[in-house]
Amino acid sequence: MSETNVAPIRSQHDDALIAEVRDAMKSESLSQSALSQLTGVGKARLSQWLNGNYKGSVSGVETAIRRWLDSRRANDELEAQMPAGPDWVETPSARAIIAALSFAQMAESVSVVYGGAGVGKTSTIGRYQQQSPNVWVVTATPACAATGPILSRIAQRVGIRASGAAHLTESAIIDRIRDTRGLLIIDEAQHLTARALDQVRQLAEGAGIGLALSGNEIVYSQLTGGNRSIGFAQLFSRIAKRVRLSRPKDGDINAVMDAWQIDDKESRQLCLGIGRRPGALRGLCQTLRLASMFAAAGGASRPSAQHIRDAWQDLGGES
Incomplete structure (x- = not known):
């Protein structure tokens, strides 16, 4: 009896699962590298599995894949329940910042x-x-507090590669943004050292663009107080506009309530109490979002005072 060619037996793959994953990758524009990070499955194993020729433990790979898909579905369901709410509210404080x-x-x-x-x-x-052209926002952190790291981060934001040496990176950034009538915004600027802040000033001046520094009280106090103010003299003398926002104004809170269509007196008083706390405007928005979910679950079109109270407590707010 002659021997016949027999195809090698491959591990059993779930073809329907592979198809579902490929559809998810297409809909979300996910690369195999990104999917590997999301699922915890190594790139080589993932590639072989997607092509149906992985020889290792298929069940282990597919368990991780199903776990990711389940998490993705749960997030989609939660997002569908989440009320849209306003993306952004034009409060009096926001108008002052924009100005x-x-x-x-x-x-x-x-x-x-x-x-x-x-x-x-x-x-x-x-x-x-x-809404504005040529605006570059760079968020400072303790990791980029010094001159070199903040220059590298700015270079990345304006779309160029840092050249290694700080002076070369500075020149490349200036060449890229000169004559753009742009604005460089450093958010969380309190993290920058004195030398880094002065470097940012010189960068903006060299390019002929505007500069905005945003952060907590330290941003301004370190420009004006103590011996450190001497090092900031040139920067301080160039500050044309200062906006101090210690806590939300009632006008800010009212604008947020109007955007969420909070109309009844009890609810508005409750929201004012939440929003007047230091830093609580963000907390108020989160509370109203959760309160709207509570309301929707009960068939109401908008949250009541009780929904707001329950949401505030559920988020850990102080009574």
């Missing part, structure tokens, strides 16, 4: 926006960037 940013860009000067957390600085900066 400072606009002036810095138009006049090629320096503006400083500083104050407590949760009053809308970062979200308003994002809104301004969406």
